[in-house]
Every structure is written in structure tokens, then in C-alpha cells.
Ligand code: HEC
């Protein structure tokens with residue numbers, strides 16, 4: 001076949017192909033960066049709320065528990081945002097004339113809820129559930145940071161898929177005893193900060209996490225690796241089965257001084273699924 005183009009134009013065409021390729025790659029990288037930037041994920045941003053509600057004042061200052069306001073966090077997928085009634089419990093008496101609280105009072109008067117701006121908001125095609133995380137030993141701070149030190153709420157983490165997967169690939173590094181999920185100051189165990197756990201037999205109908213008891217206070221008081229305590233025999237939910245029952249059981253506490261050991265013990269005891277199961281697409285996209 002006769003040559004239609006001259007050699008030089010061939011080189012030019014090749015050049016422009018390479019150039020186009022480079023531009024596409026550069027664009028791709030930029031878009032990818034952009035998609036991960038705080039501007040898109042809104043990580044760290046404090047949206048202007050109708051009322052400048054301070055977790056720092058209400059949690060750290062007044063000592064209120066998270067569940068006081070986020071009542072469904074252990075029971076449902078949704079943690080819950082408190083109704084105006086919860087604020088009025090106190091603010092019918094405290095700061096009753098403050099201008100800052102005007103939207104609270106008018107919400108109470110009209111019955112229309114306060115239009116809080118959502119700080120965390122996953123797309124609709126992602127399934128998320130608070131109760132399973134909280135009941136399997138992931139603390140609020142692991143995902144939300146030191147909420148007790150936030151004058152205004154912001155997102156500590158990106159909530160992007162990669163962030164979820166990073167933990168689902170290796171939950172052991174983030175697991176803590178379920179008794180500590182609300183502890184804002186929780187730190188992983190260390191030799192000067194041990195945790196003791198005892199696992200009792202699983203009882204039918206009782207969630208697996210409830211058959212593990214952990215404490216940060218040495219149960220033997222003697223610094224031993226293992227501590228055997230004689231405790232009254234407990235029925236389901238830690239309630240003695242009947243009054244006057246003097247049966248006792250021996251509970252073996254094991255001492256943990258690293259997150260690695262504690263994490264793997266809890267993965268086993270809480271019956272956490274394998275990384276392969278936890279990263280399969282159907283877990284979060286149903
Ligand atoms: C006195 C009530 C109250 C208490 C106690 C409280 N919160 Fe909140 N929380 C709110 C209100 C009201 C909002 C919505 C306004 C905002 O985002 O600041 C909120 C918002 C949040 C959000 C962001 C919701 C969103 O829009 O994505 C998180 C996360 C949160 N709280 C975590 C916690 C944690 C963790 C604790 C315990 C350490 C806690 N809260 C204790 C009232 C409370």
C-alpha cells in the first residue's frame with residue numbers, strides 16, 4: 001500500500017499521542033488528589049450550625065455521656081441526633097435568655113426540629129451500622145476523634161472507602177474491650193498500662209462480647225500475669241440467677257500489655273470475621 005503520510009508527520013502524530021497520554025495521566029492524578037482532598041471529603045471542616053453546640057462544654061465540662069443524647073448508637077445503625085426536648089431538659093432553666101439559644105427555644109415553641117447540618121454523611125449506596133461496631137469493641141474516638149475536646153463538631157476522618165477497608169483488613173489493631181468504647185482517653189495497652197480480660201463460657205442468647213470481661217485495674221492487686229478470682233456464679237447478663245445463691249465460679253484473668261495481643265484475643269473472642277469476609281463488596285454495598 002502506498003504511503004499516505006510522510007515520515008515526519010508520522011513522528012508528529014506519535015509525539016501528540018504521547019503528549020495526550022501525559023495530559024490524561026496528569027488530569028487523572030489531579031482528579032484523584034481532588035477526590036481525596038479535604039475540600040471534597042469535608043474532613044476537618046466545621047459547618048456553621050444553627051446553634052454553636054459545643055461537645056467540649058457538654059461532654060468534658062458537664063460530664064454528659066454520649067448515650068444521653070445519641071440514644072440509639074448501641075441499638076441501631078443510626079446513632080441519633082437528640083430532639084430539642086433533650087436540650088430543653090436543661091435549657092428551660094440554664095441560659096434561658098441567651099441569644100445563642102434562640103433557635104432552641106423557637107424549635108421548642110413551634111415543634112419544628114433544629115436544622116442541624118450533617119457533618120458525616122455517607123452516600124446512600126453505602127451501608128453502615130453503628131451498633132455492630134460499638135458492640136464489637138470499636139470506640140467512638142477511633143472513628144470520630146476526641147469529640148470531648150471539640151468546641152464545634154468536625155469530621156476527624158475522611159470516611160472514604162479506603163479508610164473503612166484499612167480497618168476491615170486488620171481490625172485487631174483497633175479493638176478494645178466493649179466496656180471502653182465510650183472512653184475518650186482510651187489508649188492501647190502497654191507494659192505500664194495493662195488490661196486484664198477474662199472470658200467466661202458463652203451462653204446461648206447472649207452476644208459474644210458479653211462473655212468477655214475486661215478491666216484496667218489489676219484484679220488480683222498483685223501484678224500477676226494470670227489472676228484467678230472467685231466470683232459469685234453469674235447468670236446471663238451478669239445477674240445472679242437467684243437470691244441466696246452461693247455457687248461460685250473461678251474466673252481467670254489474663255494480662256495484656258500490647259495492642260497486638262489484646263487485639264488478637266478479642267478478634268477471637270468477639271468472633272470477628274476474616275479480613276476476606278469483611279472486605280467483600282457486599283458487606284458495604286448491598
Ligand atoms: C448534650 C447532648 C450531646 C452529647 C452529650 C453528645 N452529643 Fe454528639 N451531638 C449532639 C448534637 C446536638 C449534635 C449535632 C450538632 C453538631 O454536629 O454539633 C451532635 C453531633 C455529633 C456528631 C456528628 C454528627 C454528624 O452530623 O455527623 C458526632 C460524631 C457526635 N455528636 C459524637 C458524640 C460523642 C462521641 C459523644 C460522647 C463523647 C457525644 N457526641 C455527646 C449532642 C450531643
Ligand code: HEC
Nearest residue numbers: 051052053054057061082086087089090091094100101104
Ligand atoms: C445536662 C444539661 C444540659 C443539656 C442536656 C444541654 N445543655 Fe447546653 N449548656 C448547659 C450548661 C450548664 C451550659 C453552660 C456551660 C458553660 O458555660 O460552661 C450550656 C451551654 C450551652 C450553650 C452556650 C455555649 C456553650 O457551649 O457554652 C449552647 C449554645 C448550648 N448549651 C446548647 C445546647 C443544645 C443545643 C443542647 C441540646 C442538644 C444542650 N445545650 C443540652 C447544660 C446543658
Ligand code: HEC
Nearest residue numbers: 066070073078079080120121122128133134138139140143
Ligand atoms: C467504625 C467507625 C465508627 C464508630 C466506631 C462510631 N461511628 Fe459514629 N459515624 C460513623 C460514620 C461512618 C458516620 C456517618 C454515617 C452515615 O452517613 O450514614 C457516623 C455518624 C455518627 C453520627 C451522626 C448520626 C448518624 O448516625 O449518622 C453520630 C451522632 C455519631 N456517629 C456518634 C457516634 C458515637 C457516640 C459513637 C461511639 C459510641 C460512634 N459514633 C462510633 C462512624 C463511626
Ligand code: HEC
Nearest residue numbers: 127128132136138142159164167171174271272273283284
Ligand atoms: C476502626 C475499625 C473499623 C472501621 C474504621 C470501619 N469498620 Fe466496619 N467493622 C469493623 C468491625 C470490627 C466489624 C465487625 C466485624 C464482625 O463482627 O465480623 C465491622 C463490621 C462492619 C459491617 C458489617 C455489618 C453487618 O451487619 O454485617 C459493615 C457493613 C461495616 N462494618 C461497614 C463499614 C463502613 C461503611 C465503614 C467506613 C465508613 C467502616 N465499616 C469502618 C471495624 C471497622
Ligand code: HEC
Nearest residue numbers: 122123126159160161164165168278279280281283284285
Ligand atoms: C468496608 C466497607 C466497604 C467495602 C467492603 C467496599 N466498599 Fe466501596 N465504598 C465504601 C464507601 C464508604 C464508599 C464511599 C466513599 C466516598 O464517599 O468517598 C465506597 C464507594 C465505592 C464506589 C464509588 C466510587 C468511589 O470510590 O467513591 C465504588 C465503585 C465502590 N465503592 C466499589 C466497591 C467494590 C467493587 C468493592 C469490593 C471489592 C467495595 N466497594 C467494597 C465502602 C466499602
